[in-house]
Amino acid sequence: MSLTLMRRPFVGMDEMFENFDHSLGEFEQGDWMPAIDIEENNKSYLIKAELPGVHKDDVHVHVVDNVLTIKGEKKDEITVEIKDTKRHRIERTYGSFVRSFTLPHTVKTDNIEAEFIDGVLSLTITKVVKAKSKQTEVKIK
Numbered sequence: 001m002s003l004t005l006m007r008r009p010f011v012g013m014d015e016m017f018e019n020f021d022h023s024l025g026e027f028e029q030g031d032w033m034p035a036i037d038i039e040e041n042n043k044s045y046l047i048k049a050e051l052p053g054v055h056k057d058d059v060h061v062h063v064v065d066n067v068l069t070i071k072g073e074k075k076d077e078i079t080v081e082i083k084d085t086k087r088h089r090i091e092r093t094y095g096s097f098v099r100s101f102t103l104p105h106t107v108k109t110d111n112i113e114a115e116f117i118d119g120v121l122s123l124t125i126t127k128v129v130k131a132k133s134k135q136t137e138v139k140i141k
Contacts, residue, residue: 068123
């Protein structure tokens with residue numbers, strides 16, 4: 001019987017994927033992750049989150065140190081099992097979710113507009129109007 005030395009050629013890749021989330025920092029995690037779109041125009045950023053089946057009162061948005069966090073929970077509408085009733089399939093996702101985004105320092109975080117229509121949360125974040133640079137001549141004595 002002969003033994004052949006086998007090397008693990010992808011060990012570096014394994015470690016990279018195992019440590020991937022550590023390079024991004026610590027994040028809160030939820031049971032599911034809603035889809036998010038982020039758009040930008042000259043005056044503002046628009047963030048849209050798809051939250052089907054989530055009630056408006058179960059969604060919370062806050063900003064701390066220019067990090068915008070959207071938290072919430074999609075509750076199962078059947079919280080008590082009904083006698084003589086079986087669930088044959090459950091494909092919809094329920095539970096908590098958290099999404100966080102670092103905002104640029106060129107936005108006004110104290111005046112974010114939010115609306116929740118047909119299961120879509122829309123956040124409008126106004127940009128700070130930059131003052132035009134002004135050149136000042138300094139006289140040398």
